[in-house]
Every structure is written in structure tokens, then in C-alpha cells.
């Protein structure tokens with residue numbers, strides 16, 4: 001079997017876990033046995049009706065015509081029409097039933113995958129590209145949809161039809177039926193050879209096919225850079241090369257497929273010719289009626305149909321196993337951060353947030369990113385964190401949210417270890433304004449409420465007033481449309497909105513990771529005012545780059561190489577003449 005199917009992210013040598021995949025597929029179908037069984041009954045009924053048609057032909061040729069019986073002819077015509085109508089009806093019902101059951105199953109599966117993904121840690125998201133997550137929810141589930149709504153049921157039905165047709169043929173003439181039997185092992189061998197030869201070719205085609213969307217996403221995401229550096233022609237050339245490779249791979253597979261099908265297509269007339277020849281002799285010898293020959297020829301078509309269909313099924317089955325494997329792998333992931341059995345619920349911070357000798361590294365084999373970090377932030381106060389880029393500032397705040405766990409030390413809120421708090425309540429109690437601001441498509445108002453429609457507009461207006469930034473929202477009214485990722489706003493404007501959002505969401509503790517962009521004096525003042533007012537109303541940890549922000553904070557913490565170098569008020573640190581004072585003079589000039 002193929003190990004890899006158009007995969008974006010699966011190691012081709014990775015063994016498919018058939019057991020887990022089977023369990024996933026079985027679980028999905030087991031709660032819907034009823035609807036699928038009904039669909040199967042419709043399909044078998046339609047097939048049996050279809051199989052009856054050659055018998056009607058035999059009746060006309062062998063019974064009605066020789067007897068010159070017009071009534072019998074009329075009867076045959078009537079039965080034929082009714083059979084066909086019933087066949088169409090059952091067919092329709094089967095399609096309807098399968099679509100319903102299949103959609104229901106896929107909707108449930110998609111929900112399960114998504115719900116599960118949302119419980120996973122940031123670690124999972126930072127190590128898995130978005131495109132791949134998308135593929136799990138979208139294309140992998142639709143492969144399984146094809147499996148459940150078509151493949152499985154058709155294969156069972158085809159096998160059943162194969163057996164029925166053989167029995168019917170044998171019951172009319174065993175000798176002639178047995179003469180046809182050798183054709184099928186020949187076909188099976190051909191099929192096996194075909195699969196063996198083309199499997200690696202299909203893998204190559206699918207790999208190439210998966211590269212195209214990945215490449216395009218990358219290029220479109222970076223289109224600004226590409227155009228700025230006039231690299232469009234480069235992209236075109238790479239795309240062309242990719243397409244050419246895909247074209248060559250596809251053509252060679254198609255050649256084999258065509259040869260295979262032509263061989264099978266040739267075996268079908270061979271079998272038919274055998275019926276004409278040997279059956280015809282039997283008729284001449286009086287051992288067989290002409291109607292049986294006609295019937296056999298028609299039945300042969302029924303026998304060959306499933307074989308033509310089989311290669312299509314094979315590819316769906318292979319892809320389904322890869323998809324099922326990938327989905328069950330995701331479903332098996334457990335968040336690394338766990339809650340204890342009876343977590344405490346954090347309603348508010350009454351006292352303080354304490355870091356005590358915290359050590360942290362992202363990977364076991366990597367170095368410490370935080371070394372022995374300690375500080376206390378009393379309720380209602382503010383702490384500005386300063387330091388070189390990559391020093392560990394964002395990491396300090398990520399730990400407070402338990403986006404990651406630390407290895408040594410303690411982080412406590414009002415004396416309670418944050419690992420014994422419920423994750424939901426912890427994160428609900430603390431607000432976050434991230435370094436890279438993300439706005440959702442919708443209005444400015446929607447973004448200020450973070451899509452929570454239960455927040456009254458009045459709270460938004462109050463927050464804006466408290467922060468003293470009414471003027472900004474006159475220029476950018478609350479009903480202004482925000483495009484995807486906030487593309488129609490400048491970085492400074494996005495910052496103002498995200499700060500206001502933190503105020504609207506009304507969490508008592510806030511973590512602000514200030515972006516390092518330079519602003520015009522006007523926006524600078526706006527943001528300074530906004531932050532100053534936030535600091536006045538809340539308990540805040542702010543990763544600061546602006547002097548004005550640092551000066552407004554109650555205490556300043558210098559972080560360098562993952563260590564707390566200095567901790568104190570602005571004046572204390574400045575007086576000490578250490579790292580902070582150097583940093584301060586370097587960045588803001590002597591005169592400030």
C-alpha cells in the first residue's frame with residue numbers, strides 16, 4: 001500500500017497506524033449503523049433489479065418470440081419499465097440516504113477535530129503550519145467522506161453482485177460459466193502488477209501536487225516583499241518548474257493507467273467472444289437457448305464494471321488510510337499543560353503575583369531561556385520589563401498565562417501555585433495585548449469587544465473615555481470596517497485599538513507586550529495617554545520600549561540573557577548607574 005498520499009506533513013516512511021485508523025473509522029460509522037445499513041439495502045435492491053434486466057431479455061428471446069405471444073411481449077415490456085423505474089427510485093434513495101449519513105458523519109468529525117485542536121497548547125500551533133491544520137479539517141475529512149459515501153458501500157455491493165451474477169450464470173449453464181473463470185485471475189495478476197508499478201509514481205505525483213498549494217501560500221503571503229524586491233519573475237519561474245515536474249510525473253502515470261485499462265478493456269471482448277463461440281456451438285448442438293447467450297453477454301458487462309471501478313476505489317482507500325492516520329494522530333495528541341483534578345478557580349487577584357526563582361527552557365535539550373527570575377507585583381501596581389531583544393521578556397509573560405510550563409521555581413497568584421488553577425479561569429482573569437497585534441475582520445466595534453456580542457456598547461464608550469482617546473475614535477469610527485488581519489490600519493492605529501480592547505474586556509490584570517515601532521509624535525502621545533490611563537486602573541506587566549511608559553510604571557525590571565539584572569523604581573535604577581541607566585542614556589539621550 002502507499003504510505004503517503006499527497007501529503008503535506010507526513011513522513012513518507014512513516015508507518016500508517018492501521019489499528020488506530022480502523023478504530024477511528026469504525027467509531028465514526030458505528031453510531032450510524034442504521035442509516036448506512038438502510039443506504040446499503042437501497043443499493044442492493046437497485047443492483048438486484050438491474051440484474052433482472054438480462055433475464056427479461058432472455059424471456060423475450062427464448063419464450064415470447066418463439067411462441068409468437070404478443071401478450072407475453074407486452075408483459076415483458078411492462079415488467080422492464082417497472083423494473084427500471086424501481087431501479088431509478090432505489091438509486092435516488094440510496095444517494096440521498098448516503099449523502100445525509102455521510103454529511104452528518106463528516107460534520108461530527110470536523111467538529112471533533114476542531115474542538116480537539118483548540119485544546120492543544122501553543123507549542124502545537126507554533127510547530128504546525130496553519131496550512132497543515134487546515135488540511136486536517138478540510139481535505140482529510142472530505143477524503144473520508146468519499147470513503148464512507150461511496151467506496152465502502154460500493155465495494156461490498158460490487159462483491160455481492162459479483163457472487164450473485166456468477167451463481168445466476170452457473171445455474172443457467174455451469175460449463176460455459178466455468179470457461180469464463182480463467183479471465184479473472186489473469187485480471188487480478190494484471191491489477192497487482194499495475195498497483196506495484198504505479199504506487200511509487202502516484203506517491204510522487206501527490207507529493208508534487210501538495211507542493212503547489214504550499215508554494216503558492218508562501219508566495220502570496222510574502223507578496224509585499226516579492227513585489228518590493230521585483231521577484232515576481234522568480235516566483236513565476238519556480239512555479240513553472242514545479243508544474244513541469246508535476247506534468248511529467250502525471251503523464252507517466254497516465255500512460256501506465258491507459259495501458260492497464262486497455263488490457264482489461266481487451267479481456268472483456270475476449271470473454272464475450274468466448275461466449276459467442278462456445279455458447280453458439282452449444283446452441284447449435286441444442287444444449288442452450290439463444291436467450292442465454294444474450295443474457296451471458298449482458299452479465300459479463302456487470303462483471304467487468306466493478307473491475308474498472310476498482311482502481312478508483314483503491315486510490316480512495318489508500319488516501320483514506322493516510323487521512324485517517326493523520327486525523328487520529330492529531331486526536332491522540334494531549335495538551336502538555338494539564339489541569340489538576342480539582343483546580344482552583346481564580347476570580348480576581350486580591351493580593352499579588354509572585355515569580356520565585358523561575359527557570360524555564362523551551363526544549364529539554366536547549367539552554368535555559370529564563371534563569372532564576374523573581375519578582376513581586378502587588379495588586380494595582382505596574383511593572384515595566386526592559387531588556388535586549390531575545391532576552392526573555394515575552395517568555396516571562398507567557399509563563400503567567402501558562403502558555404508554556406516552567407521547569408523550576410514557583411509562580412503564585414495570591415499564594416496559590418498557578419499550576420493548581422483552572423486554565424480557563426487563569427486566562428480569563430488576565431488580559432493580554434500581544435506584541436504582534438491581531439485584528440479580526442469585522443468592525444472596529446467588533447474588535448473592541450473581541451466578537452463578544454454580550455458586551456454593551458456603553459462599556460466600549462466608557463472605556464474610550466477613561467483612556468482619554470475619544471479623538472482617535474472620531475477619526476476611526478466604531479463602525480469602520482477592519483479588513484483581514486487589520487490590513488487597512490497602520491501599526492500605530494492597531495495598537496491603539498488593541499489597548500482600548502484590553503480596557504473594554506475589563507480584566508483586572510493586564511499584560512502588554514509593547515510593539516517596537518516608532519510613531520509620529522501625535523500617535524505617540526495618544527498611546528502614551530492610553531497606557532498611562534490603563535496603568536492607573538489596572539495591575540499591569542508591560543514590556544516597554546518607550547521611555548514614557550517606563551516612567552509611568554511603578555517599578556522597572558531589567559532582563560538580560562534570561563536573568564533579572566536590576567529591579568526597582570525608575571529613579572532608583574537611574575541613581576544606581578547600572579545597566580538601566582546605561583540603556584536609558586543610550587536609547588533616550590542624556591537630555592530626557
Ligand SMILES: Nc1ncnc2c1ncn2[C@@H]1O[C@H](COP(=O)(O)OP(=O)(O)OP(=O)(O)O)[C@@H](O)[C@H]1O
Pocket residue numbers: 126362363369387388389390391392393394395396435
Ligand atoms: N516558542 C519558542 N520555542 C523555542 N524557543 C523560543 C520560543 N519563543 C522564544 N524562544 C527563544 O527564547 C528566547 C527569549 O525569547 P522572548 O520571545 O522571550 O524574547 P523577548 O525578550 O520577548 O524579545 P523581543 O524584545 O525581541 O520581543 C529567544 O532566544 C527565543 O529565540
Ligand SMILES: [Mg+2]
Pocket residue numbers: 393394395435513
Ligand atoms: Mg518579545
